[in-house]
Amino acid sequence: MAKPVLIAPSILSADFSKLGAEIAAVEAAGADWIHVDVMDGHFVPNITIGPQVVKALRGHAQKPFDVHLMISPVDPYIEAFAQAGADGLTVHPESGPHVHRTLQLIRKLGKKAGVVLNPATPIDALDNLMDLVDLILIMSVNPGFGGQSFIESQLAKIEAARKRIDATGRDIALEVDGGITPATARRAIAAGATVLVAGTAVFQGGPSQYAANIAALRG
Ligand code: DX5
Numbered sequence: 001m002a003k004p005v006l007i008a009p010s011i012l013s014a015d016f017s018k019l020g021a022e023i024a025a026v027e028a029a030g031a032d033w034i035h036v037d038v039m040d041g042h043f044v045p046n047i048t049i050g051p052q053v054v055k056a057l058r059g060h061a062q063k064p065f066d067v068h069l070m071i072s073p074v075d076p077y078i079e080a081f082a083q084a085g086a087d088g089l090t091v092h093p094e095s096g097p098h099v100h101r102t103l104q105l106i107r108k109l110g111k112k113a114g115v116v117l118n119p120a121t122p123i124d125a126l127d128n129l130m131d132l133v134d135l136i137l138i139m140s141v142n143p144g145f146g147g148q149s150f151i152e153s154q155l156a157k158i159e160a161a162r163k164r165i166d167a168t169g170r171d172i173a174l175e176v177d178g179g180i181t182p183a184t185a186r187r188a189i190a191a192g193a194t195v196l197v198a199g200t201a202v203f204q205g206g207p208s209q210y211a212a213n214i215a216a217l218r219g
């Protein structure tokens, strides 16, 4: 039987005035991973949080920290995020000149290495990286903001990534990020996703709704 899908709430949609409490609340509501969106106002048109905040939050969480780095250049900050308590670090091939080296560095630091493909980034970007990745993230919106609509064309890319993962015989996570709702969650799972990132769909309605919101995404 297939493993149940994992839900990774994106704290981008949480109440930033009480992030520690928000993380504790989504964990109590059934979150599997905590997805942390790091943005620099340069690689993407929004600025969020840095390693100091990740470090401060780490003590409030039990679940793995899935850190999505939308910063360029990314290499100078990998070690700081690793030391801050990230369990996995996911990078865009466009965020530095040598993504292969970046993934090697993440592995060397003992963290799970992820590569993330923007909606316009072809699946072939994975060609020479499969042996270095523990996670593949398919963006189903253009990165930068929560609350956008799921881009349909990415379903075919999820299916293509699923085939490539199965061909390796390894347990590589296939994560989807952006515009996930109960309806798009079902389609992403059918296409082969094993981890769903959701911001709006988890945090809408406040803490009393988190458990129901997460359950609705599991299908
Ligand atoms: C977008 C981020 C996403 C975002 C998802 O750049 O990578 O993680 O927070 O938000 P929703 O689920 O609202 O589309």
Ligand code: ZN
Pocket (backbone or CB within 6 Å): 010, 035, 036, 037, 068, 177, 197
């Ligand atoms: Zn993200």
